[in-house]
Each structure stands twice: as structure tokens, then as C-alpha cells.
Amino acid sequence: MSPVLSVRDLSVRFRMRSGRHIAAVTGVSFDLAAGECLALVGESGCGKSVLASALLGLLPGNAQTAGTAVIDGVDLLAADERTLARTVRGRRVGLVPQSPAAHLTPVRTVRAHVEETLRELAGTPRAELRDAAVAAAERAAFPPGLLDHYPHELSGGQAQRAATALALIGDAPLLLADEPTTGLDRDLVDRTADELRRHADDGRALLMITHDLAAAERIADRVAVMYAGRIVELAGADRFFGDPGPRHPYARGLLAALPERDFTPIPGMPPELGDLPDGCAFAARCDRASDACAVVPRFEGGLACHHSEETVRA
Numbered sequence: 001m002s003p004v005l006s007v008r009d010l011s012v013r014f015r016m017r018s019g020r021h022i023a024a025v026t027g028v029s030f031d032l033a034a035g036e037c038l039a040l041v042g043e044s045g046c047g048k049s050v051l052a053s054a055l056l057g058l059l060p061g062n063a064q065t066a067g068t069a070v071i072d073g074v075d076l077l078a079a080d081e082r083t084l085a086r087t088v089r090g091r092r093v094g095l096v097p098q099s100p101a102a103h104l105t106p107v108r109t110v111r112a113h114v115e116e117t118l119r120e121l122a123g124t125p126r127a128e129l130r131d132a133a134v135a136a137a138e139r140a141a142f143p144p145g146l147l148d149h150y151p152h153e154l155s156g157g158q159a160q161r162a163a164t165a166l167a168l169i170g171d172a173p174l175l176l177a178d179e180p181t182t183g184l185d186r187d188l189v190d191r192t193a194d195e196l197r198r199h200a201d202d203g204r205a206l207l208m209i210t211h212d213l214a215a216a217e218r219i220a221d222r223v224a225v226m227y228a229g230r231i232v233e234l235a236g237a238d239r240f241f242g243d244p245g246p247r248h249p250y251a252r253g254l255l256a257a258l259p260e261r262d263f264t265p266i267p268g269m270p271p272e273l274g275d276l277p278d279g280c281a282f283a284a285r286c287d288r289a290s291d292a293c294a295v296v297p298r299f300e301g302g303l304a305c306h307h308s309e310e311t312v313r314a
């Protein structure tokens with residue numbers, strides 16, 4: 001079966017006034033199939049949201065992209081604004097935003113949001129809007145009794161469900177969720193993650209961007225680890241979270257930093273994306289670094305590291 005989304009060699013550079021370039025995303029490639037959940041994980045500032053914005057055609061004017069990201073025959077990176085607005089956002093790619101409350105207009109009820117989206121994306125006739133709004137709410141487990149509430153009257157979890165209901169209306173085959181569980185307590189994190197998983201089980205492809213490894217472990221089929229704009233490891237979730245664990249030293253460090261594991265933070269800080277070192281960007285923090293690491297490792301067989309096998313054996 002052909003993938004829902006096929007990303008090849010995607011790079012995003014921001015041109016700054018100073019003449020400097022910020023290498024936010026570099027050489028990212030992956031496929032995503034219907035019914036599959038891929039978790040994209042990595043520390044803050046590594047390029048996850050920029051990648052999501054690129055897929056939605058929402059990058060600012062100073063961004064330059066390279067590579068391809070094809071969904072349903074359309075290259076999202078080459079499409080013009082009209083195509084993106086008419087056929088991509090909401091229709092081919094649904095977004096569950098990071099802060100749902102901020103995406104809802106404060107002076108409008110949830111019903112007003114839902115009905116407007118139904119008219120725009122589903123072409124629902126006026127006479128059918130009331131029933132369709134209830135159905136849309138129920139699909140995302142948003143209580144229909146709260147449809148006439150304003151955003152500020154909703155709890156964090158309810159706002160999340162309202163945003164998810166909106167994201168599902170266009171029946172987009174790809175759902176992007178950018179940090180969908182930020183700011184929720186653990187119980188709500190689990191419920192939100194399970195709900196997103198359910199939409200993948202309904203046949204959508206789900207790209208869940210998160211720095212919450214527990215949420216990724218709960219629902220992901222595969223995990224992509226991003227460091228300094230590159231995917232450094234792409235692995236099945238069972239292997240990644242279980243035995244033998246990840247192969248990349250950074251990915252192993254991320255897991256070891258978890259309180260329920262070793263609780264040992266990775267030393268040092270990620271590099272500035274406007275001032276990346278030559279060679280492997282993780283070298284300054286990596287206890288396996290050698291002379292070979294002065295050359296950027298190629299991403300091959302799901303991994304970008306010169307010394308991965310030694311890492312696993314250690």
C-alpha cells in the first residue's frame with residue numbers, strides 16, 4: 001500500500017536579516033502509512049514545529065525549503081497558497097494544535113467554530129448544521145452539551161477535544177498533532193493520546209510531535225528522534241522502548257533521562273541551529289565521539305551515527 005505521506009530530503013532554512021541562516025530542518029525523510037502513528041520526538045528547539053509548519057505550508061516568508069513532501073499526489077512544498085488553502089489544510093492535512101484554546105476565537109462558541117468548519121470543509125447545508133455539529137463533537141468525544149460554551153468556559157481537556165473535533169471535520173487522511181498533550185495532567189495526557197490513537201485506528205495517518213516520551217510509548221507504532229534539525233534514528237516503538245532499545249547515543253540519552261529510568265540528564269546543551277558545528281551535531285555531548293564523527297554521519301538503515309553498534313553492545 002502506498003504511504004499517505006512521503007517526505008524526502010526535506011530541509012528548511014530561515015534567512016535572517018544579519019545574513020545568517022538558521023538550519024531548522026535538514027535532510028528529513030520518512031513515510032507514513034494509513035493507520036500508523038509516528039511519534040516525532042526531540043528536545044525543544046530541534047525543528048519539530050518547523051517541520052509541521054512546512055507540511056501545512058505555514059512557514060514565514062524568510063523560510064526556504066528543499067526536498068518533497070507528497071500527499072495524494074500533491075507536493076506540499078511546491079504547492080501555491082491557493083492550492084494549500086483550498087485542498088490541503090483541513091482537507092488533506094488536519095492539525096490538532098499545541099494550544100487549542102489559543103486557536104479558538106474567544107468571542108465565538110464551540111458550535112460557531114464547528115458549524116463554520118462544517119460549511120467550509122464539508123459543504124454541510126444550513127439545515128443540517130445542528131445535527132452535523134453534534135456528530136462532529138461526538139466523533140472527538142467532545143460533550144455535545146458543551147457546544148454552546150465559549151472557549152474560556154472549557155477545561156484544558158475539553159478545549160483539546162473541541163480542537164480535535166475541528167481537525168477531524170475535513171476527513172483529512174493525515175493528522176498532525178503538535179505537542180497535543182502539553183500542559184495536561186497525566187490522566188488527560190493518556191486520554192488525549194488514546195483518542196488520537198483511535199483516529200489512527202480509524203485509518204488516518206498520525207504524526208504526533210511531542211517531547212513526552214511516555215505519550216509516544218503509549219500510542220506510537222514508530223518513533224523518529226530529531227536532533228539539531230535532523231532525524232538521527234527512526235525505529236519501531238517496541239524495539240525503541242523495549243529491548244534492545246534505541247541505537248543512537250542521543251536517543252539512548254533521552255530515555256536514560258526519564259525519571260522512571262536512570263534519571264540521568266544528557267550533559268550539555270544542543271547546538272544553535274544558526275551555528276551548527278561541522279560533523280555530527282551531537283559530538284560535543286556524546287561519550288562515543290571519535291575522529292570519525294568530524295564528518296556528518298549519513299542516515300542509513302534508520303540511523304545516523306558512526307558508532308551505533310558499539311553503543312548497543314556497551
Ligand SMILES: Nc1ncnc2c1ncn2[C@@H]1O[C@H](COP(=O)(O)OP(=O)(O)O)[C@@H](O)[C@H]1O
Pocket residue numbers: 014022024042043044045046047048049050051060273
Ligand atoms: N520564523 C522563524 N525565523 C527564524 N527562526 C525560526 C523561525 N521559526 C523557528 N525558528 C527556529 O527554528 C528552530 C526550530 O524551532 P521549532 O521547530 O519551533 O522547535 P521545536 O522542536 O521545539 O518545535 C529554533 O531554533 C527556532 O528558533
Ligand code: SF4
Pocket residue numbers: 248249250280281282283284286287288289290292293297304305306307308
Ligand atoms: S556520530 Fe559520533 S558523535 Fe555523533 S552520535 Fe554517533 S558516536 Fe556520537
Ligand SMILES: [Mg+2]
Pocket residue numbers: 048049050179
Ligand atoms: Mg514545537
